[in-house]
Amino acid sequence: MRFYGTMRVNARGHLEIGGVDSVDLAKRFGTPLYVYDVELIRNRAKSFLKAFRTMGVEGQVSYASKAFSSIAILQLVHQEGLGIDVVSGGELYTAMKAGFPPEKIHFHGNNKSPEEIRMALDYQIGCFIVDNFYELELLHRLCEERSRKVNIQIRISPGIEAHTHHYIITGQEDSKFGFDLGSGQAEEALKRALSLPLYNVQGFHFHIGSQIFDTKAYRLAVKKIYQHLALWKEKYAYEPAVLNLGGGFGIRYTQDDHPLPVEKYVEAIVGEVKKEVEERGLSFPKIWLEPGRSIVGDAGVTLYSVGSMKEVPNIRRYVAVDGGMSDNIRPALYEAKYEAVVANRVLEPRDRVVSIAGKCCESGDMLIWDLPVPDLQSGDILAVFSTGAYGYSMASNYNRLPRPAVVFVENGEARLVVKRETYEDLVKNDLPLTAYTNI
Structure with a gap:
């Protein structure tokens, strides 16, 4: 054992x-x-941050609080220098009760209610991950109510299917999450977002699934999105300041599971981004990750x-x-x-x-x-x-x-x-x- x-x-x-x-x-x-x-949680958080330092790139690691949300765990990950992502008003409220810095919170979800968005705006959180056209318009209207400019990231479905249970695959085209890359939805979302004055479009987010044991799907997703980023720079004079690759890094449940060390995931992701920006003459973005399961x-x-x-x-x-x-x-x-x-x-x-x-x-x-x-x-x-x-x-x-x-x-x-x-x-x-x- x-x-x-x-x-x-x-x-x-x-x-x-x-x-x-x-x-x-x-x-x-x-x-x-x-x-x-607690020591294992601290060490796992440190290993993500150390991997970015070792690679010599700027990154942000945010704990995906849906994995386990309570006041104590959020205070613990804050002690270790992580941000957090939330996917509901309840998770956001828990974060605020924990005293979590709102600028280090970003808000996910495919159906954020007006009440949840207003709550997040009032708390002045750091970023919204925009998931669909409905939210793109709704969030901007609510920003106008408050004369507030906000950071957003556009969630993309890159059309990559990771090898995991079908209930926890999220990056394929047929998904309730995000703007589809292949059909042109993602480009249309970018075009609309850039036209809305109260948005600072930080960049793009994608999440390809959970309990993933190799780096191939991450590298394919990076390669696929950069094919579009090069075109979007020409058409819209836009380059992302942030590329958020989500999480999904696997852990060991049984002897049949063989997850990679945290460093291997980070090395593969950073290496693929470096390769793409160098080949295409683009700027290197800040890389965000959102580990949840692999932290706790x-x-x-x-x-x-x-x-x-x-x-x-x-x-x-x-x-x-x-x-x-x-x-x-x-x-x-x-x-x-x-x-x-x-x-x-x-x-x-x-x-x-x-x-x-x-x-x-x-x-x-x-x-x-x-x-x-x-x-x-x-x-x-x-x-x-x-x-x-x-x-x-x-x-x-x-x-x-x-x-x-x-x-x-x-x-x-x-x-x-x-x-x-x-x-x-x-x-x-x-x-x-x-x-x-x-x-």
């Missing part, structure tokens, strides 16, 4: 994270419990308590835990695969094979199929690795289950950063049916 970051097996034979015994964490904070290795994904571990077990003779042994699709929808949504260990018995022989079931009332609520484990007992603590991205952020109250707590661990200390929901939290917005209301 491969461990991540500060994880190790301590003298008690327990999984330890950030110098803290995971079994003690489960006893102190309860389960299910999201645990984040493998820094997260979810702890569960083992409950009931069921033997289907000659077929399968089911082991149920006290969470499931309510705190990790990815196996049901993407058929995502995970690895795990029994945190209180890490060193014991893993001579049994079981399937880990969630407690939600759905046959599809299965977290891991065919996991090697010791002979499990009710009350054992199961630690599922690489749950730091899209676990908490996609968690739900399905079956009226309260969402888990979140704990940060670092240097032998544990800090509660998101409280566990209570049953009272579940009903606090409910209203009683005291009388029928005429509509």
